Amino acid sequence: MATNIPGYTYGTAAVGKSPVSLDDFAKLKQASLFGDDDVRYLKMSHDILKDQVEQILDVWYGFVGSTPFLLHYFTNASDGQPNMDYLGGVRKRFGQWILDTANAEYNQDWLNYQHEIGLRHHTTKKNTTDNVKAVPIIHVHYIFALLIPITTTLRPFLEKGGHSRDDVDRMQDAWRKSVLMQVILWSQPYIKQGEF
């Protein structure tokens, strides 16, 4: 995952170990009906999505940007104005995340980076990567809610690959499962001790 994206630390020593073990994650996959087929369909989506990343980000940023109570989380704590540097910095890592999700290599490095992404939405690490002074936390209920716009608006991009409706359904299902498992992992810092 070597890239030149500022703050993207996947697979590096800067990322701590996930409190969720690979064994725990295997059970999470089982409970989410996530299997080898899903990995295959995610990888199929990779080839379709890799040249459409900027257009996908335009749609997602358009949604967040036009929804004031979501844009709020990208605003300065001081003056309540959207922080353009912050929006731009996160956007690059978000683009890489699309490729990582579609790449579907669910190993220890991946698990550790999920923990890192959770911390970056939570007060623990929010704002530190981009060195901004924005609002201190993203409320977790919206993180789960965004599963829907993200996996819904992805569909027209998946359809551009010219695959059958069945294959597009399966790619979208695999995305739904993967993003759900990820936001579950991201929620860990928000959950009371022993209740995750």
Next chain:
Amino acid sequence: MATNIPGYTYGTAAVGKSPVSLDDFAKLKQASLFGDDDVRYLKMSHDILKDQVEQILDVWYGFVGSTPFLLHYFTNASDGQPNMDYLGGVRKRFGQWILDTANAEYNQDWLNYQHEIGLRHHTTKKNTTDNVKAVPIIHVHYIFALLIPITTTLRPFLEKGGHSRDDVDRMQDAWRKSVLMQVILWSQPYIKQGEF
């Protein structure tokens, strides 16, 4: 929602007020792209599902029953054995929940009962409704994960109504959104103060 189901207290004075307001919920709907069309498709699903509730429960209970780390939450704290009275008691309320979800009347009573269901999965109230001595809490990551088996295994039942593939897709999408919003509301007791 008057029924004779033991422990089903929807709309009664036994249910406390949700800490989530109807205004908060309106924003949650917006973030989840949940709209009037979804209400319409949920109600369409009601007519299809109402005579299939027991068969749906057979599938869901089959999944939980055959997955030891899930069945665990229905076991006695003392001897680790599945508690059949508990499984049977919850099953009746679960059946009613299918109808309530498809009924899609998202008002203050509904919101309050979502809070109650959350408390019943959490230590706060788990086991009290059925007066059992089972394990004390359902870990929240599995509650979110079960969104997938529940909305996936529902599909063949939705298909029984003889509607077009497009309509079945939309009913299933509406179910995905509704169940997601519900589990988000249920997670509230698990989240650290101020972070929900």
